Amino acid sequence: MNLATAYSAATFRQQAHALVDLLADHLDRAETGTAPVINYSEPEQLAYWQADFAQPTNDDPLPLFADMISRSIHLHNSRFMGHQVAVPLPLATLTGLLTGMLNQGQAVYEMGMTANALERIVTQWLANKLGLGPEAGGLLTSGGTLANLTALLTARAIVAPSDVWTEGSTDRLAIMVSEEAHYCVDRAARIMGLGSAGIIKIPTNDSYQMRTDLLDTYLDQATASGLTVFAVIGSACSTSTGSYDDLTAIADFCERHGFWFHADGAHGGVAAFSDTYLPLVQGIDRADSVVIDFHKMMMIPALVTAVLYRRDADSFRTFQQKAQYLWADADAKDWFNSGKRSFECTKLMMSAKVYVVLRTYGDQIFTDNLETLYGLARRFAQQVRRCEGFELAVEPASNIVCFRYVGPENDPEPIDKLNSQIRNRLLQDGRYYIVQTTLRQHTWLRVSLMNPLTTDEHLAELLAEIKLIADRRAW
Ligand SMILES: *Cc1c(COP(=O)(O)O)cnc(C)c1O
Numbered sequence: 001m002n003l004a005t006a007y008s009a010a011t012f013r014q015q016a017h018a019l020v021d022l023l024a025d026h027l028d029r030a031e032t033g034t035a036p037v038i039n040y041s042e043p044e045q046l047a048y049w050q051a052d053f054a055q056p057t058n059d060d061p062l063p064l065f066a067d068m069i070s071r072s073i074h075l076h077n078s079r080f081m082g083h084q085v086a087v088p089l090p091l092a093t094l095t096g097l098l099t100g101m102l103n104q105g106q107a108v109y110e111m112g113m114t115a116n117a118l119e120r121i122v123t124q125w126l127a128n129k130l131g132l133g134p135e136a137g138g139l140l141t142s143g144g145t146l147a148n149l150t151a152l153l154t155a156r157a158i159v160a161p162s163d164v165w166t167e168g169s170t171d172r173l174a175i176m177v178s179e180e181a182h183y184c185v186d187r188a189a190r191i192m193g194l195g196s197a198g199i200i201k202i203p204t205n206d207s208y209q210m211r212t213d214l215l216d217t218y219l220d221q222a223t224a225s226g227l228t229v230f231a232v233i234g235s236a237c238s239t240s241t242g243s244y245d246d247l248t249a250i251a252d253f254c255e256r257h258g259f260w261f262h263a264d265g266a267h268g269g270v271a272a273f274s275d276t277y278l279p280l281v282q283g284i285d286r287a288d289s290v291v292i293d294f295h296k297m298m299m300i301p302a303l304v305t306a307v308l309y310r311r312d313a314d315s316f317r318t319f320q321q322k323a324q325y326l327w328a329d330a331d332a333k334d335w336f337n338s339g340k341r342s343f344e345c346t347k348l349m350m351s352a353k354v355y356v357v358l359r360t361y362g363d364q365i366f367t368d369n370l371e372t373l374y375g376l377a378r379r380f381a382q383q384v385r386r387c388e389g390f391e392l393a394v395e396p397a398s399n400i401v402c403f404r405y406v407g408p409e410n411d412p413e414p415i416d417k418l419n420s421q422i423r424n425r426l427l428q429d430g431r432y433y434i435v436q437t438t439l440r441q442h443t444w445l446r447v448s449l450m451n452p453l454t455t456d457e458h459l460a461e462l463l464a465e466i467k468l469i470a471d472r473r474a475w
Helices: 009-032 044-053 062-070 088-104 113-129 144-159 183-191 212-224 249-258 270-274 311-317 321-333 351-361 364-386 415-429 454-471
Strands: 137-141 173-178 198-200 228-236 260-264 289-293 303-309 390-392 400-405 435-439 442-448
Touching: 009 088, 009 173, 009 351, 044 137, 044 228, 062 173, 062 228, 062 249, 088 183, 088 351, 113 137, 113 303, 137 144, 137 311, 144 183, 144 228, 144 260, 144 289, 144 311, 173 183, 173 212, 183 321, 212 228, 212 249, 228 249, 249 260, 270 289, 270 364, 351 364, 364 390, 364 435, 364 454, 400 454, 415 435, 442 454
Parallel strands: 173 198, 173 228, 228 260, 260 289
Antiparallel strands: 137 303, 289 303, 390 400, 400 442, 435 442
């Protein structure tokens, strides 16, 4: 292929039309439920693609596109209810095509004039929705993992007594976080050199929420052993069970001790958009920093994450601890050089996907999606409770429901093993996609209801299917 042809507008026009048709057919099949959610095969996917890779090149990429679709898990299928990945709005996906073509690097103003402006608008809109106040702002980055690390780096720069950025670690710093928090918080703390001792895991109650009544005891112990706590992280919500920590209690505790309060709302922070579910995140407006993934509960394809700060100026100290006053003054002039406060240098033009959805549908679509999915989960929990042979791990606070099949009394099969086998069978069948999780050393089935087109009937059918599988035990 010569380079001029590879860049030709005519070729692009023809391939893009064909691809859009292919994707629209894919959406059609998902909507009508005529295709399985997954064509599970293990491990011959690698062999298949190795054989494909050995083929001579082919000018027409369409067969490749089609193959990739059929050999991937289908999030738009209403029976997809596994991991916490957004079912992308087609409009946001289309915007991804646009931003891929524009490829605005964004680290300096002229390499992302529109991208940086949209990022500013989108982050301030979100900070405003969360009630973070007039000085709030933030940035977008690639994923909750990087976002949590960024926020904790800011926290350390602002709150820790020593200048770690310049001097290296001199104090034994520590954070406090629930034992149910997403593992990336633990990872971020280790990257920051806090070590095992610097990650103080607070036990959870029967609803898997942080035992905030224990914070003072754990702090006394930490201080006595020579640790300097600088931040507390609240989960809104946690990953396994989707439980919300008591953010108000954490905010009070942080205020009393001068600690940084970080809210990890990667999954469930958007509850703040709903009058019904707002109580779940009460206190989030008092956080010093908040992380929200648009690619979890906000229907945007990965990755788009907001790191928000109650005082936008704080974010300019993350990677420039010494230059703090400089940045605070220059803030108003320098918001557009986004590379200065983000871990990333070249960055995806991610703001556009959110902006286009906001300008086309309005922000009510985010509220509707959240309320649909959280409501569905509550009704599913009722179904589980009413259905003989099933048990619920905990009343769902979000759209994540953990449950298991306990079978008839005196069932000789250990319950953990039985549920693991049920989940395996479902995966092989491919009509439903659910996952499993471990809670207090036991295996539970887990659904994250991510597709707003999933109905109560799909979920009733899932329970019936599980019962059938368990009765047959054909593994
Ligand atoms: C998903 C999640 C993360 C990690 O975010 P990524 O975007 O997957 O990197 C962190 N915290 C919570 C609470 C999450 O749900």
